[in-house]
Amino acid sequence: xxxxxxxxxxxxxxxxxxxxxxxxxxxxxxxxxxxxxxxxxxxxxxxxxxxxxxxxxxxxxxxxxxxxxxxxxxxxxxxxxxxxxxxxxxxxxxxxxxxxxxxxxxxxxxxxxxxxxxxxxxxxxxxxxxxxx
Numbered sequence: 001x002x003x004x005x006x007x008x009x010x011x012x013x014x015x016x017x018x019x020x021x022x023x024x025x026x027x028x029x030x031x032x033x034x035x036x037x038x039x040x041x042x043x044x045x046x047x048x049x050x051x052x053x054x055x056x057x058x059x060x061x062x063x064x065x066x067x068x069x070x071x072x073x074x075x076x077x078x079x080x081x082x083x084x085x086x087x088x089x090x091x092x093x094x095x096x097x098x099x100x101x102x103x104x105x106x107x108x109x110x111x112x113x114x115x116x117x118x119x120x121x122x123x124x125x126x127x128x129x130x131x132x133x
Contacts, residue, residue, distance in 0.1 A: 027054050027083065033103040034085045041105050045112050047125050049090035059104040066098060091120040 030052030031033075038052050058069040061078045071080060086096040087108045097108045111117055 027056075027099055030054060031085055034087075034099055034105070037099070037103070037105045038087070041109060041112070047121050048117075049121075049124075050108070050112075051088050051090070053086050053088050053096070054083040055086045055096060056081060057086075059084060089117070091124060092117055 013132050034052040038050065042048070042050075057066045058079050059065065060067045061080050066077075066084055068078060069076065074098045085099055087099055087105065089108075089111060090098055092111075097111055099105050
């Protein structure tokens with residue numbers, strides 16, 4: 001007699017990619033401290049387009065800060081994966097910024113003052129005003 005096949009309830013995970021797992025695990029909302037800080041920042045930079053988001057990120061278990069993990073290297077022992085708050089600049093696509101220091105957005109404000117960013121904002125604003133004329 002053949003023993004019954006016992007399947008782990010997690011056996012399906014081996015066939016899923018991180019991307020497909022993320023599709024089934026919805027992104028949580030940005031934390032309230034980030035949302036509030038970005039609302040205040042928007043008052044100072046009313047023409048800039050940015051938003052808080054959460055990104056599934058490798059995080060150090062020692063510092064709770066994001067770390068870089070290369071896919072071609074073995075997984076370090078002191079790394080966990082979790083959703084981590086980020087700031088998305090809609091004027092500079094493809095870039096996500098880490099809030100900080102602490103529960104603030106001062107690091108991102110440096111980006112908002114950057115010459116290249118200011119040029120992109122000014123161009124977008126001028127184009128939208130030209131379209132209204």
